[in-house]
Amino acid sequence: MKFLRWINLLVAATLLSACGQTTTTSGTQEPGGLSGLFSSETSTPLPTAPVTIIPAPNAKAVVTQYLEALQNDDYETMYNLLTEESRATVTLEDFSKRWNDSLNEMSAKEIDFTIGSSLLSPYKAEVGYAVTYKTALAGDIQRNIVVRMNLENKAWKIIWEDSQILPELAGGNTLRMEYSVPARGDIYDRDGQAIVSQADSFAFGIQTDQINYELFGTLTSEFGKLCGYDPEYIKDQIESLGSGYYIPMCEGTRDEAQRLLSINPGGMVVSEYNSRYYFNTGVAPQAVGYTQLISPEQLNQYRRLGYRGDERIGQSGIEEWAEDYLAGKHGGILRIVAPDGSILSTLGQSSAEPADSVYLTIDRNLQIQAQKAIEFFRGAIVIMEVDTGRVLAMASAPDFDPNYFEPNNPNYIGLGNLINDPNTPLYNRATQGQYPLGSVFKIITMSAALESGLYLKDTPYDCQYDFTDIPGIAPRHDWTWEHCQQRLQRGLACNTSDSKPSGLLTLQEGLMRSCNPYFWHIGLDLFANWDRAGDIAKMARGFGLAAPTGIEQVPEASGQILVPTTDIDAINQAIGQGDVQVTPLQVADFIAAIANGGTLYRPQLIEKILPVEGEPLLVFKPEARGTLPLRKENLEILQEAMFMVTQNPLGTARFNIRGLQFNVAGKTGTAESGSGLSHAWFAGYTHNQDNTQKPDIAIAIIIENRGEGSDWAVPLFRAMVESYYYGSPQRYNYEKFEVDQPPYTPVP
16 A cells, blocks of 8 residues: 555656646747646646735733733733633632732832743643732742633633732732831921920810800910910800800810819810820921821822821821821831631841931921911911021911811811811912912012113103003002092091102102002003013013922912013003912012022922931032022112112001111012902011021011001011011010901001
């Protein structure tokens, strides 16, 4: 048989060889195969069958997709890459939980992998890979793992096994981390006075059915002093709730508790608890922030960073910004635990390290005085060193008591009212509040006028009641016209300096008198007559407006400065109205730059970060972020004009600055708010370093919907200057302050 098979093969090969040539009519031979058997004239090739190439599925690519999804916590994509049999044995929810819980327990911050070799057969495959879990507490955990796969519907699918997380988890074993959590670090002011610390605290409140009404005035007065409430407000709360209610007040120290208990006015409730305590019911609370339990939305993030999950973390302000310092370094031991609870092995461990302490640039006493000064308003005060960018005080009103966020505090029941307060006390008006700047903006308009070369410091303008330079619109009135109308309503003549037209003024005097018509004229002149529509906006941006200041520790708004497109836009912008939006921090920052000769510094709140042992981890360093776009001679002209505002008898701030023993310069502002009374502004600086040996400071103050800056903001500026140099205001009496009247009128 073998012999016959070889004969057949030999005959076939001979025939194929013969078919490889054809003979033409001329007797020559040509290639042509079998075509020569049918025609002596032409050759026709045999038809070629189409070939379809089906590539084999790529098992490594599937495993790569699976692990990339793992890096992104995309458990649904991972689950969809499992075999049908695997998906039948585990739900997406259980699969996701198994992976997520394991990564959380490991404190896996990052996952790296490398695909290795593969072994393929028509319907099964195995792919090896090396995975490294970079953990916060147990070091790097590296394992070599093999994934088994089946071919389903022409695609490779992964057979799910617990050992794909770690080989040690086969058989139902689990991971367990034993945590070591250090105490949270403290926060101090620049001089080391405590702002936040772990301490025994006392919660104060009022039980309305236990009030002794013979001592009712003592009760409301004492709580008013301790907690910073108006006694009338406390009285209203008691009367509105009636008998049988607990009203949370504030928290204090043991000494404060003993003093109140010794008075015992009746109805007072004092409860001791231990917690993270915010002194003075919160020093700069919007800037310092508060702590809360890790929320469900944050849990995975913090478990991967090595947190146990039940810690309190910084949720705003410095508490949030400095979380890595204040939380210390958590420690832990990662173990493999059998289903019966026995420990099988240890995968890695680390030791806890104590937290660092944070020292702020804040001057605690000055900050407390600033908070008291605007306690009964909505507004903000920012105080900065002019030569460094240190923020010495950042007050936002209304403020809040961060101790209310502590569940151990009996006053915790007041947290809901705090969060839902329509006055938004959690909102930091100093850095996030965006306001029209009003006449303080005239500093920028004057700077643009000087730099344009079209105006000199002595350029004259006749400042009358009305501005009528734009045809077709009603006359606009100077502030002196408003004062005149008020006097006329009272039956008085318009013969005082603040109620008759200012008359002929130089540019510097225009700023001193805050003459609206002069600055409307400048805005319109640059816009309409000289094709310099963007000059004022450009100058404003050069002063740092319409951009964040760069303060890192608290959120801040950018504000808004636009190039005017109409005459009305131009004149509104020239006096800080219209679409002008600024933050008090931005204003304090550019005022400091005017004071120091033109350098814009980045505002900062951190003085240093101090570990338990060793050198500071971070130390304050001034950071210049820009220079005012003013020539030296024009900056000096501006400075002179700002001193005239406070020192010249006709200056808009002079009346409430009289008798102050320190040199100050500044600018008043009254900004139309669009609702209610105007916002009162004052921004200025001191010039006393040679005499006092204390760094000069810049101060920006806004009081919302109160009226004129000269009446409301200037007195607070004076109080802050006196607090800085003397330790407390000399004329501003917080206890006798009347909300409906300006803070005080100096004695002539």
